[in-house]
Amino acid sequence: MTTAPTSASSTRAQTHAATTARIVAAARTLLVNRGEVTLRAVARELGMTAPALYRYAASHEELVRMVAISIDTDVAERITGAADGQPADDPAGRLIAAAVEFRQWALDNREEFSLVFTNVDVDCVDEVSSPGTGMIFSALLFELWEKYRFPIPALTDLEPGLATILRDPQVPADLTGVPEEMRGLVWILERAWSRLYGTVTLEVFRHIDPRIVDEAHLFRAMIEDQAAPLGLVDELPRLRTLIRDLLAR
The missing domain is CATH 1.10.357 (Tetracycline Repressor; domain 2)
Structure with missing residues (x-):
């Protein structure tokens, strides 16, 4: 019995979830170490561009709520x-x-x-x-x-x-x-x-x-x-x- 290949949409969803988890983890580390969380600081921590981060958290308020x-x-x-x-x-x-x-x-x-x-x-x-x-x-x-x-x-x-x-x-x-x-x-x-x-x-x-x-x-x-x-x-x-x-x- 062979396993059906993972669909492209499922792969994208898994990648999105994994990246979101990395963003939240980075934000929590910044919160503990610096006492605040900003989109710019999280993007820099992860080596991402700000536009790339916006695909996961469209605003500072959304990022903070996720965290x-x-x-x-x-x-x-x-x-x-x-x-x-x-x-x-x-x-x-x-x-x-x-x-x-x-x-x-x-x-x-x-x-x-x-x-x-x-x-x-x-x-x-x-x-x-x-x-x-x-x-x-x-x-x-x-x-x-x-x-x-x-x-x-x-x-x-x-x-x-x-x-x-x-x-x-x-x-x-x-x-x-x-x-x-x-x-x-x-x-x-x-x-x-x-x-x-x-x-x-x-x-x-x-x-x-x-x-x-x-x-x-x-x-x-x-x-x-x-x-x-x-x-x-x-x-x-x-x-x-x-x-x-x-x-x-």
Whole structure:
């Protein structure tokens, strides 16, 4: 049995994908080493002409978005690995491990975090083939609810405008099988995500006393504040130990 020859269009697609990957890799290296990314610098790094690079990224904004999505995808894999390091039947531990890993990546990679923070939004969900960080944390929170069944606000108890949004939300989450009467879970998700991301952002950019960052006081307090709405009050003694051990690594 002979293998059919690769079509010209398939070869072109593979070449385009490989070159795009090289462009993104070069841009990420420049970002880490110089703190910024420009089309001119990337073209020079790869030995390309500017017109040749424009065939892959038509503008600086498009290049930055490509890089930001690439970073976010890699971070999603990293936090998934951290979550999978905890027992499959411990969604609380899995969520905590993912949150600690996300924080550590952000603190270690300020430039990359900044780029993702300012360029990846809910519109990106349809642009990527692999789940981003938002999708991973959404899935982990849904796992948590499946086990602990913490209270979900009814849409009728929320402001009418918010209830309308939650019936058809823009959110990085797989809502397949989440009926309307459970859409209050999305509101819990949004609030939990805003607290995690907001806390980490304050820490990364040192908008609070750096000693509080170094000793993770705000981060640990944020998780404690989430215990009640996520049904984890009884789990706090165990989770405090887990957080301490994970941060120590």
